[in-house]
Amino acid sequence: VGAGYRGRFAPSPSGPLHFGSIVTAVASFLDARHHGGEWLVRMEDIDETRTVPGAADRILRQLEAHGLAWDGEVVGQSARKPLYSAALERLTGHTYRCACSRREAASCQCRAGLPPGKLARAVRVHGAPGMEDFTIRRADGLFAYQLAVVVDDFEQGISHVVRGADLLDSTPRQQWLQHLLGYQSPEYLHVPVVKDPEGRKLSKQNHASAAEEEHAAQTLREALQFLEQPVPEAGAPREILDQAVACWSRVRLL
Numbered sequence: 001v002g003a004g005y006r007g008r009f010a011p012s013p014s015g016p017l018h019f020g021s022i023v024t025a026v027a028s029f030l031d032a033r034h035h036g037g038e039w040l041v042r043m044e045d046i047d048e049t050r051t052v053p054g055a056a057d058r059i060l061r062q063l064e065a066h067g068l069a070w071d072g073e074v075v076g077q078s079a080r081k082p083l084y085s086a087a088l089e090r091l092t093g094h095t096y097r098c099a100c101s102r103r104e105a106a107s108c109q110c111r112a113g114l115p116p117g118k119l120a121r122a123v124r125v126h127g128a129p130g131m132e133d134f135t136i137r138r139a140d141g142l143f144a145y146q147l148a149v150v151v152d153d154f155e156q157g158i159s160h161v162v163r164g165a166d167l168l169d170s171t172p173r174q175q176w177l178q179h180l181l182g183y184q185s186p187e188y189l190h191v192p193v194v195k196d197p198e199g200r201k202l203s204k205q206n207h208a209s210a211a212e213e214e215h216a217a218q219t220l221r222e223a224l225q226f227l228e229q230p231v232p233e234a235g236a237p238r239e240i241l242d243q244a245v246a247c248w249s250r251v252r253l254l
């Protein structure tokens with residue numbers, strides 16, 4: 001790990017952080033701080049249909065309560081659409097218009113031309129060799145997550161992305177977009193996802209409970225245990241994190 005480490009945590013404000021998202025936040029925080037790096041927070045609110053009013057504020061309160069102090073201003077994607085538009089334009093020549101609804105996009109044939117009488121709705125980009133084409137602007141007009149996250153990571157100078165292994169599948173597509181846009185790819189590290197007793201990933205969709213501010217110290221110790229780090233006996237969240245920063249090792253990063 002060289003100089004100029006800048007990491008980030010990028011929750012979507014579709015609900016409060018649960019234990020699984022705290023684990024990811026802690027891993028990215030510790031990896032950044034252990035390497036003397038910066039740690040930014042970005043709200044991934046590109047999918048406005050999933051944004052829940054008040055969730056972004058709650059997430060920041062949860063991070064504060066857990067001692068996860070970020071650098072700089074919190075950036076939201078909803079304010080950055082001109083940047084995504086510009087990137088979309090720069091991809092011209094690698095993209096085509098697509099007439100499929102979101103549901104139809106899985107069997108899209110629009111690369112060969114739009115079916116007669118069908119209107120362009122989405123924009124798709126040619127995949128890398130061996131990779132399927134994928135949508136970068138959705139049929140509903142919203143920029144796709146893959147494009148937004150690539151532009152944001154570049155614009156914010158992110159050097160290291162530590163995130164959940166559920167996003168492992170996204171990494172090749174993001175690296176491909178970085179290649180097409182002439183961006184340097186950050187280093188990607190993935191953390192195992194926390195699952196419920198039925199083996200499902202903890203998520204807002206399956207009603208994982210919020211990480212309560214008043215239990216922050218205990219939640220941090222459990223997160224460190226999950227990440228196979230030494231677990232401090234006691235202390236306030238900041239003290240626990242200070243020790244964890246010093247001891248951090250990447251054993252559970254994929």
Ligand SMILES: [Zn+2]
Nearest residue numbers: 098100108110
């Ligand atoms: Zn299509």
